[in-house]
Amino acid sequence: MLIVISSVLIMIILSLLRVNVVLAILIAGIAGGMLAGLDITASLELLVEGMGGQANTALSYIMLGVFAIMIGYSGITNVLVQYLIKTLKGKRGVLLLTIAGVACLSQNVVPVHIAFIPILIPPLLSLFDRMRVDRRAVAAALTFGLKAPYVMLPVGYGYIFHNTIAVEMTSGGMDMTHTEIWKAMLLPGIGMIIGLFIALFITYRKPRNTNPESVPEEEPAAGTVSFTKQHLLTIIAIAAALGSQIYFDSLILGALTGIVLMFLFVVVPFKNGDSVVNEGIKLMGMIAFVMLIASGFANVLQETGAVEQMVDQTIQYSAGATLLTAAVMLLTGLIITMGIGTSFGTIPILAALFVPFCLSVGFSPLATAAIVGTAGAMGDAGSPASDSTLGPTSGLNADGRHNHIWDTCVPTFLHYNIPLFIFGLIAAMVL
Known part of the structure; x- marks a missing residue:
């Protein structure tokens, strides 16, 4: 148990001390391997071996970064910003x-x-500055949208999440269909909605001056941007990219489709290809590498048996289907997911070990689903290595004025993990 807790704490403490998240995860991964009895070389080798687990995701992020730069180059986002300035002026909550x-x-x-x-998001940063919007509120809004739907609804990514819970529960000896999981996850999802409103309308309600050089909200933007043929071709490229992504079920092919069309339509001149690609890598390269090294960190924890050992020891100290037992399992999920950085990857680990225990002490199938699902979801918000936090930071820090840890991870951890824990406990006790 101490291996997982210690390595995750090392990562979190280093991150809070503003050590670069890549170095924080690297140090935490090596420390986890050494705590498990490996030497520093073997720990590093295990970490590097596991980096390939997120190679597809990392390349997807790079390609999306290039496509995003191309879209910005077209100027179509200026049309959107101009429209939003006119329609949402002074309406921070609506925005x-x-x-x-x-x-x-x-x-x-x-x-x-x-x-x-x-x-x-990057084209909207000037609007946020003009409206004095606290970017921590924007991060909270984005992370909510990335998490709450798959937690509550069995469609899209939610279908994958709910189906994973159902399949793993059935494998563990407790029959469950994915169409029933939403009943167990509804209360935790309501907790996230409450956390969202607290973040937007209480905690980060006051105006915040992120950019001292920004134009005051009352002053209109200079000039008018008209919709042009280039913008129409950009929309066609975006639609084609989306269609390709859905058809091939690949973000890489989707982004590549959009990139090729932007060149073919001469929205972006071919001679500017190098600079566009370099800017795209600059935008998303850091996030891509964080995902790679986070996968290596997860590999260290799993291959050394640290995760299974932690869950086994947690179960040994629990007795009966009580509030304390549910709380211990939820906190275990929080710690593991904070380190691994993905709810989807944590569910199979937790379900394999939690379901037989819940079955033996008398938790109902719905209560078990609530425990497993909430335990897996906790920590995804707030983890430095999660795409639910890395994604918002990639947009909000495009101008270098948004800190990944203090402006994204800490706010989302507080506003979503606490309500998930509270409402997950309620669900475990009433279902």
């Missing part, structure tokens, strides 16, 4: 709820996950 709504749609109706963030 933030709109962003949360768009993020929710990215999980089911248009299942692009975080792909929309580097396209939509």
